[in-house]
Amino acid sequence: MTKQRIAVLTAVHRHQHSPAENIVTYVRDELPNITVQSVYVVLADLTDIELLRKFQPPNTPALYETRASDNHHHALCVVCGRIEDVDCAIGEAPCLTPSETHGMSIIAADVVYRGICQSCRSSEEGTGSPDPHAAHAAPTSSGLTAH
Amino acid sequence: MTKQRIAVLTAVHRHQHSPAENIVTYVRDELPNITVQSVYVVLADLTDIELLRKFQPPNTPALYETRASDNHHHALCVVCGRIEDVDCAIGEAPCLTPSETHGMSIIAADVVYRGICQSCRSSEEGTGSPDPHAAHAAPTSSGLTAH
DNA sequence: ACCGTTATTCTGAGTCGCTCACAATAAGAC
DNA sequence: GTCTTATTGTGAGCGACTCAGAATAACGGT
Structure with missing residues (x-):
């Protein structure tokens, strides 16, 4: 649990259904030097752990949310x-x-x-x-x- | 209704749930000179007319099928x-x-x-x-x- | 059948969202 | 305080698709 991961998690928590690109800007309020790729990696990791859920509507980048375990x-x-x-x-x-x-x-x-x-x-x-x-x-x- | 469109339509009809890339190869059996872009355009047109339905699962290129009007x-x-x-x-x-x-x-x-x-x-x-x-x-x- | 208009197709480049390989750094274990 | 491993950063690269514009083909009228 690094500060980058916590920052990404809280960013998603505050901005539900956000695409990765937006998460980057939100996280950079706290960690200005975080890279886009790190955010992608962290999002993928957190999704694997089921702390996040990835939602992929058509014609839209993938969106992330924190309600992960319930099947809504x-x-x-x-x-x-x-x-x-x-x-x-x-x-x-x-x-x-x-x-x-x-x-x-x-x-x-x-x-x-x-x-x-x-x-x-x-x-x-x-x-x-x-x-x-x-x-x-x-x-x-x-x-x-x-x- | 051009021959390209008919060829695309029959290709999808024969190979349900195929991605655009595969459709290209199928159609080229009949029309060897058709371009990838044309297939994309035709697929989009036929989808607009609701002769085809586009289905976009995650981590997969869009798939096309001919059962378009029923909501299955x-x-x-x-x-x-x-x-x-x-x-x-x-x-x-x-x-x-x-x-x-x-x-x-x-x-x-x-x-x-x-x-x-x-x-x-x-x-x-x-x-x-x-x-x-x-x-x-x-x-x-x-x-x-x-x- | 010929010609003109419009729709369709082709050519080639370019975009978006994301992934990969690898180096640099930071976090926890001893 | 070092060592090992996991996490980030760097930079390039990929797949699927889109766009602008030229070339071509399909109708519709005469």
Whole structure:
């Protein structure tokens, strides 16, 4: 447990669902000389130890969070990219009973809900045709992962 | 509807869950001069039209399949990387009722079941400690996406 | 059939996110 | 306080994909 690891862990703890690149900037507040590669290594190590969980949505760098051991899921706003944690819907192991597993023994199910978050929905109501480009262009006050 | 697009479509149809790179080689049986970039463009176009569906598991290039309109899911063997289609378990829209959506209106749920397929399970039974490295190293007789 | 317009494909370079090999450094054990 | 091992830092490199722009091919009208 080095100071770099603790710094990365607290950075992720404070900024859930952050990509590695953001973690670097957060950690550099404390350790200005830490390198990008070290952060990648530390993130991978902590993920192996299951102190962190890595979440890889499409078209996005991998995001890290500290809720690692419980098997929760994620809701992803397709407009602004916001991500929220979602607990299992149906009991403990929700989607763990697929209809036909082709002989596979299932370990876990990763669920990604795609939807539109409240703020994006209200800002789209005024617009005649919603402009998905605005989402990627300007993450205004709250960045993609800062909420 | 050009011959390139038809060739790509049939290639994906014949080789479900194939990455773009493999599609290139398949298509080149018919159109030896097609370029990698064209295949990428065609795959993106066909995905937009919803003639294809793009599936992006972690640590793997994007895979394409022709079952595009139905919202089915995938089971992924964590040892050999084999992928099987899985229909919805609980009714029509299985995991579409998360416990707390944080104000998001959910459009769809993508589910990835992680497990171990039958052949990997039987080959691991002999081994004292299962060696996950072998998985990435040698996809033995059946390649990662050829099954 | 010919021509023009638009969509599709090709060429070649470039980007992003991440990984690798290896040297330098720091942390814990004796 | 040294020694050994784990952790960081350095710098290059890779895979998968994207982009800008030129060349080509597919329709639609005459």
